[in-house]
Amino acid sequence: MQSIANINIFISFTEILTQMKKQGETTIHDIARKLNIAASTVSRALNNNPIISEPTRKLIEKTAKEMGYRPNTLAASFRTKRTNMIGVVLPLINRHFFSSVISGIEEVAYSSGFAVTISQTNDNFEKEEKIIQTLFSNRVDGLIVSIGMQTQTFNHLKLFSDKKIPLVFFDRVVEEIDADKIVVDDYRGGFIATEHLIEHGATKIAHIGGPLNVKIYKDRLSGYKDAMNKAGLPIDENMLIHNSLTREDGTNAIKKLLLNEEKPDAIFCANDTTALSVIIYLREHGIKVPDNISIVGFSNEPFSELVTPSISTIRQPGFEMGKKAAELLINHIKQKEQHTSSQTIVMPTELIVRESSGRD
Amino acid sequence: MQSIANINIFISFTEILTQMKKQGETTIHDIARKLNIAASTVSRALNNNPIISEPTRKLIEKTAKEMGYRPNTLAASFRTKRTNMIGVVLPLINRHFFSSVISGIEEVAYSSGFAVTISQTNDNFEKEEKIIQTLFSNRVDGLIVSIGMQTQTFNHLKLFSDKKIPLVFFDRVVEEIDADKIVVDDYRGGFIATEHLIEHGATKIAHIGGPLNVKIYKDRLSGYKDAMNKAGLPIDENMLIHNSLTREDGTNAIKKLLLNEEKPDAIFCANDTTALSVIIYLREHGIKVPDNISIVGFSNEPFSELVTPSISTIRQPGFEMGKKAAELLINHIKQKEQHTSSQTIVMPTELIVRESSGRD
């Protein structure tokens, strides 16, 4: 009788052990033990390594499913030093352009077996630094970045380029760092926007632009200037305003422009948000758009076609940029070795004419 | 001479070794070796464990910085089973409501030392499943979720609730799963929206709603019905349409409603997107809003106040919901043990009256 009691005790112990296991996770070792094979075989089978015979693989897969096995990516990533994860860092996800880029990135990444983790910096430098440090510590396989407006030093990004971790910039790129870049033809965008205003008879064209340490805003300004020069129009410094392009900045900018001795008869805004502020302000003050002042924005935010008057703007192919960025990045990740020289891809911009510049 | 040559060879070997090390990463073992101490001491020092004396900590920190040490979060997470990462899964990041929620989550998470990884499902069930599997495999410490419109089975989410991994739902919640939930008072939102239309003299009020398997849309519909009943107005089944609430769905819905024998004199739309479609369609067909038909939307998307006529709508406190969700989640993560009973937090909704329902 005593031995039976012992057996019972033994059984309940194993039950407890099983129970405890259930608390934690099933590992390949649990599967291996159950099937009386080696963990390495289980690992290979679950990774579809052709070196494992069909019957064993089938058996292992079946058992894994039965036991509710979930791979511990953390362990695998730690061992292989590959996370199959790409990080996306950008200023603000709630901008149509940026979320289009994200969709493009996701499309390519998911179909290549990569997960995507998205972070927004809110154009805050400290947050950008912290996020990028975290992504590095989490050992993402690569990074797709559009920097913030305040960002003027790049050590956090050099961390990646120095260590040869694939890095791709888009839109707001860092010229000082050698990496692939996907940009839009901002110069041409600024040029055709301004030229369009000129063609409609404007001669005193103001520009509300972004901070000049950011290349895209510098380029848009250059486009504006060249179009002015080409038409033989003078560039009045009082007509140039640079700020952070928020709703509020836009309102302040138009207020200031209207205080000028010479009022503008057209404004080229470096984004749609400021164009919107300007339009609303002018509407509230009885100044007709486009009759008195015509406006062109930049980016083609969805609201641009909804507001009255609808905003003429420059379209940027966000989705395509995202796809391209992800393709380049994944390419680099896969052929780790040879660091092919970096390329910069320039996507076309396109003018969309709407009411704010006088559709005709 | 020969010995000197040997020394030279030796030196160049160590140089090569150093070089090779530089390729890889500095680890706590490298630091320990350099300082002739144990790796455990380094680990403790860098984690500010008070058991390490001040001088040693200082020395270690200094050396770590000099050697360019970057913690390998992967290794630490693997060992401790804590990633300090919370996953956020939602249908679409490019919706003002959702991105407000994200900002709220981030605010709380970052200040508590958690990283946030954001994923969008595009209301696609397979993608939602895959994302959540991936987040589980990556062992996030907790999950904040708003499910997709197509989601009707919940095994992917049970994965978390079964394993007692903290889980918080917001907005589009799953009733069947026992977890904390943050919702808006959708019922009341539907009620006050409809009542508002009634007060403005409407009697034939249509409703364009979402799929009824999603609780928020069911609640908005209930609010609508109760307001109608309270006013003694009949509910005409022909006035009720349910779809996925896209731009296109909205256009189709208004077309269909206008084919009814009895045309509606007001429409309560379950989101602003369909309200927008309706307004644009009516504008294009010469039907005056709000004179002929008045409209109320839901969510207070930014475009709602920009379009002409501006859209009356229901405000949802996205940012606060996000903060609350993160607080609850992090609370759970920290006091892992006692599973306090789940709570559902209901946030207030608020009517914003604009032109589309006749401001007065």
Place this chain on the structure above:
DNA sequence: AATTAAAATGCAATCGATTGCAAATATAAA
């Protein structure tokens, strides 16, 4: 100087999956 307590540091196992190489088994050829 001897004893004891407290403070600081070190040892070594551990987490779960992967992988080079060795061993065992099955299959084919002699």
Place this chain on the structure above:
DNA sequence: TTTATATTTGCAATCGATTGCATTTTAATT
């Protein structure tokens, strides 16, 4: 049947940080 070859599977080390427990060092007390 034996040998050679191909096919499967197993062994054991490894990745980097953490942590319970043991050991050493320092300080305090008698």
